[in-house]
Amino acid sequence: MEIKGEELKVLFTEEQIQNKISELAEEMNEFYKNEEVIAVCVLKGAVMFAVDLVKSLKMPLKMEFIRLSSYGSGTVSTGKVHAVDISLPDLNGKNVLIIEDIVDTGLTAKFLLDFINNNFKTKSTKFCSLLDKKVSRVTDIEPDYYGFHIDDKFVVGYGLDYDGYFRNLRYIGYSDKAI
Numbered sequence: 001m002e003i004k005g006e007e008l009k010v011l012f013t014e015e016q017i018q019n020k021i022s023e024l025a026e027e028m029n030e031f032y033k034n035e036e037v038i039a040v041c042v043l044k045g046a047v048m049f050a051v052d053l054v055k056s057l058k059m060p061l062k063m064e065f066i067r068l069s070s071y072g073s074g075t076v077s078t079g080k081v082h083a084v085d086i087s088l089p090d091l092n093g094k095n096v097l098i099i100e101d102i103v104d105t106g107l108t109a110k111f112l113l114d115f116i117n118n119n120f121k122t123k124s125t126k127f128c129s130l131l132d133k134k135v136s137r138v139t140d141i142e143p144d145y146y147g148f149h150i151d152d153k154f155v156v157g158y159g160l161d162y163d164g165y166f167r168n169l170r171y172i173g174y175s176d177k178a179i
Ligand code: IMP
Pocket: 045, 070, 071, 077, 100, 101, 102, 103, 104, 105, 106, 107, 108, 109, 133, 153, 154, 155, 156, 160, 161, 162
């Protein structure tokens, strides 16, 4: 299976994504008030979302970046999450906001939440995902914040990739050929 740029259909436009990010930021600004937050961006997929989201957050904030991997090349999760780089500072007593691109099976989210819970006693840990693909969930993970629910589509763009490509699109799209 191959996805070609010219066959992509738009699922969420740049404007829809940016409007949703403003809504999420407003909710978070209200929730955290002026408390410090450590935003943990899960690379590579969440990079665009995390960068745009934090620009609208008003509390004192530090950004951390970690890299996890569950997909090989293609559109099907391997089902095994591994930490490519999970070096984090001391998160004890901190408000941790994890920023992900998509929760699909939920295995990545579970791996990360278990890692944080096993290693730190945070003040709060919240999970924010731009997309929520509930239909393929195999864990009981629910994001605390999400942008959009999507059905069983393999999506690309705005950080999300197919075999490394399409992360640079300003919109989120899909191909009918991708299962
Ligand atoms: P999960 O562990 O199955 O929840 O998958 C999480 C990771 O799989 C995400 O961070 C993405 O990198 C990748 N992923 C899941 N669904 C898609 C998709 O539709 N397009 C691109 N990447 C996806």
